[in-house]
Amino acid sequence: MNKQNDMLSPELSPEALRKIDREVAKYPADQKQSAVMAALVIAQDEKGWLPKETIAAVASYLGMPPIAAYEVASFYNMYDLHPVGKYKLTVCTNLPCALSGGVHAADYVKEKLGIDFNETTPDGKFTLKEGECMGACGDAPVMLVNNKRMCSFMLPEAIDKLLAECN
Amino acid sequence: MALIDTINPLLTTGWSKGDAGWSLKDYESRGGYAQLKRILASKMSQDDVIAEVKKSALRGRGGAGFPAGLKWSFMPKAAAEKYVVCNTDEGEPGTFKDRDLLRYDPHSTIEGMIIAAYAVGAKRGYNYIHGEIFDIYQRFEEALDQARAAGYLGERILGSDFSFDLFAHHGWGAYICGEETGLLESIEGKKGQPRYKPPFPANFGLYGKPTTINNTETFAAIPFIMGMGGEAYLNLGKPNNGGTKLFSVSGHVNRPGNYEVPMGTPFAKLLEMAGGMRGGRKLKAVIPGGSSAPVLPADVMMECTMDYDSIAKAGSMLGSGAVIVMDETVCMVKALERLSYFYFEESCGQCTPCREGSGWLYRVVHRIEHGQGRPEDLDLLNRVTDNMMGKTICALADAAAFPVRSFIKHFKSEFEYHIEHKKCLVSPEVQRAGSGFFRASSAAGAA
Ligand SMILES: Cc1cc2nc3c(=O)[nH]c(=O)nc-3n(C[C@H](O)[C@H](O)[C@H](O)COP(=O)(O)O)c2cc1C
Ligand code: SF4
Ligand code: FES
Numbered sequence: 001m002n003k004q005n006d007m008l009s010p011e012l013s014p015e016a017l018r019k020i021d022r023e024v025a026k027y028p029a030d031q032k033q034s035a036v037m038a039a040l041v042i043a044q045d046e047k048g049w050l051p052k053e054t055i056a057a058v059a060s061y062l063g064m065p066p067i068a069a070y071e072v073a074s075f076y077n078m079y080d081l082h083p084v085g086k087y088k089l090t091v092c093t094n095l096p097c098a099l100s101g102g103v104h105a106a107d108y109v110k111e112k113l114g115i116d117f118n119e120t121t122p123d124g125k126f127t128l129k130e131g132e133c134m135g136a137c138g139d140a141p142v143m144l145v146n147n148k149r150m151c152s153f154m155l156p157e158a159i160d161k162l163l164a165e166c167n
Numbered sequence: 168m169a170l171i172d173t174i175n176p177l178l179t180t181g182w183s184k185g186d187a188g189w190s191l192k193d194y195e196s197r198g199g200y201a202q203l204k205r206i207l208a209s210k211m212s213q214d215d216v217i218a219e220v221k222k223s224a225l226r227g228r229g230g231a232g233f234p235a236g237l238k239w240s241f242m243p244k245a246a247a248e249k250y251v252v253c254n255t256d257e258g259e260p261g262t263f264k265d266r267d268l269l270r271y272d273p274h275s276t277i278e279g280m281i282i283a284a285y286a287v288g289a290k291r292g293y294n295y296i297h298g299e300i301f302d303i304y305q306r307f308e309e310a311l312d313q314a315r316a317a318g319y320l321g322e323r324i325l326g327s328d329f330s331f332d333l334f335a336h337h338g339w340g341a342y343i344c345g346e347e348t349g350l351l352e353s354i355e356g357k358k359g360q361p362r363y364k365p366p367f368p369a370n371f372g373l374y375g376k377p378t379t380i381n382n383t384e385t386f387a388a389i390p391f392i393m394g395m396g397g398e399a400y401l402n403l404g405k406p407n408n409g410g411t412k413l414f415s416v417s418g419h420v421n422r423p424g425n426y427e428v429p430m431g432t433p434f435a436k437l438l439e440m441a442g443g444m445r446g447g448r449k450l451k452a453v454i455p456g457g458s459s460a461p462v463l464p465a466d467v468m469m470e471c472t473m474d475y476d477s478i479a480k481a482g483s484m485l486g487s488g489a490v491i492v493m494d495e496t497v498c499m500v501k502a503l504e505r506l507s508y509f510y511f512e513e514s515c516g517q518c519t520p521c522r523e524g525s526g527w528l529y530r531v532v533h534r535i536e537h538g539q540g541r542p543e544d545l546d547l548l549n550r551v552t553d554n555m556m557g558k559t560i561c562a563l564a565d566a567a568a569f570p571v572r573s574f575i576k577h578f579k580s581e582f583e584y585h586i587e588h589k590k591c592l593v594s595p596e597v598q599r600a601g602s603g604f605f606r607a608s609s610a611a612g613a614a
Pocket of ligand 2: 343360361513514515516517518519521522559560561562563564
């Protein structure tokens with residue numbers, strides 16, 4: 001199933017709103033806006049990506065202007081403002097990783113999937129992104145799957161295995 | 168990546184059991200939270216806590232090396248609302264120590280933050296955790312729940328008059344949020360664009376209130392300092408460079424990983440602990456303190472000891488303690504091109520010298536690497552850096568300039584060769600072999 005189908009309504013599910021409430025509770029009562037980063041992540045997890053309408057829905061829930069939420073969504077790299085594949089793979093190619101194969105790992109994935117950075121496979125399954133240092137350089141090559149799952153020591157066999165697991 | 172080796176474990180005492188030793192019970196069985204209990208039970212004065220930290224000569228582990236005790240003493244006593252903030256937005260290329268600190272021993276950071284809050288009179292704190300390490304963020308939240316349930320966080324901690332609560336804030340991919348005022352803006356739910364300083368966070372911090380912000384490793388050292396006393400901690404290292412330090416060793420060594428050693432340990436010893444050079448190849452260069460620190464050639468580095476003063480004397484910075492090791496398979500132009508791309512990509516864009524300058528640096532290094540360099544390009548690069556350094560709101564512009572200046576200074580002939588011959592001095596086959604990626608598989612033909 002393509003995640004894009006979920007975006008038909010910008011409204012967030014009651015469960016997502018409950019999660020946002022938990023984030024709001026971390027901050028002083030008059031600082032609800034502090035929860036906007038977390039709220040956008042929760043919305044992105046639910047919708048697959050962040051259409052403008054969803055960002056506006058998050059803003060309205062937190063009582064802030066939509067433009068303020070949009071500024072946040074466009075500032076941080078891991079928010080997806082356009083649809084992405086079911087699996088977004090982000091490979092770190094920064095220098096410490098490159099010394100231990102980060103760029104070669106990215107090349108290997110490109111070759112296997114037939115796509116370049118910032119492209120999605122025609123079946124909508126994979127999107128490939130170039131990442132910056134993830135604070136895991138000792139485990140190079142490293143890559144992130146859908147922002148939240150870190151994969152370490154991604155040599156050819158490990159990449160083959162990961163791609164095979166992604167259905 | 169667990170700890171690989173250590174000479175004098177403090178911060179890494181709890182790491183030996185790997186993922187099985189992080190919980191509250193484990194931490195308590197190692198003597199954890201004993202210092203917090205002692206401070207509260209003895210009603211130790213705030214000034215005495217700060218004095219102990221000053222004595223330890225603990226310098227901030229996030230990059231700038233500012234004395235932690237001195238920073239705490241800047242907090243105004245009278246203010247009613249104050250904050251303590253921990254910087255775990257570890258994004259300085261080469262650095263991966265704070266991630267392991269929170270993974271294997273989150274409670275030492277929590278206890279350190281509670282003690283700091285007591286010392287500066289803060290009632291609330293946040294730990295800002297790097298976006299890419301979601302599992303660590305989850306672990307930290309679990310650890311907070313444990314600490315809250317045990318009465319170490321919340322109202323009237325352990326029956327004292329002192330109340331403090333602590334929360335985790337998860338980043339979402341922006342290097343600039345590692346800069347402390349960018350980080351505070353980010354917690355406020357805005358773009359993470361650094362603020363003008365002064366005012367410094369001790370006067371105008373989170374939500375405009377006095378705020379103490381330190382790196383994870385700085386806070387994690389506090390319980391140990393309070394346990395052994397500031398003087399004993401100082402004596403583990405060398406004068407002005409107290410204690411032990413975590414070094415994240417990456418690149419062309421046999422065993423990349425985190426190493427905790429006393430300040431002042433010879434670099435040669437650290438390299439040996441990291442298993443020596445991969446494949447027995449020759450050391451070419453080292454960036455000793457994260458990608459923002461100037462690169463040093465092998466012979467200079469081999470004479471250094473790992474402490475702020477020795478590395479500064481050699482012309483670089485200890486920075487975050489990220490030791491990036493490069494062997495003879497590295498093309499220095501290509502290495503610099505990647506770093507320059509990073510700063511260009513991560514500049515937040517508020518200051519013209521940084522926004523435009525980082526783009527110039529990347530484009531010129533890129534054209535040299537791709538055989539389109541001009542003889543005047545090296546002067547041009549140095550001139551661009553002159554117009555960036557010290558002329559911006561935050562130090563990212565300097566961080567973009569240092570690698571460029573130092574790579575050209577120490578490896579000028581390699582840049583000149585590139586410009587003249589339109590190719591690398593180090594052959595592509597040699598470069599390709601350096602990473603070790605293709606060795607591991609018969610699928611090597613790709614790329
Ligand atoms: C561009 C930039 C990035 C930074 N990144 C980090 C970081 O990832 N982690 C960190 O602790 N400090 C980072 N710093 C330093 C912080 O601004 C600040 O000095 C530090 O958190 C203070 O803590 P300390 O005194 O304990 O080191 C960065 C600074 C700059 C200019
Ligand atoms: S120096 Fe660069 S990163 Fe720092 S505030 Fe200015 S533009 Fe932003
Ligand atoms: S450079 Fe890739 S994780 Fe640090």
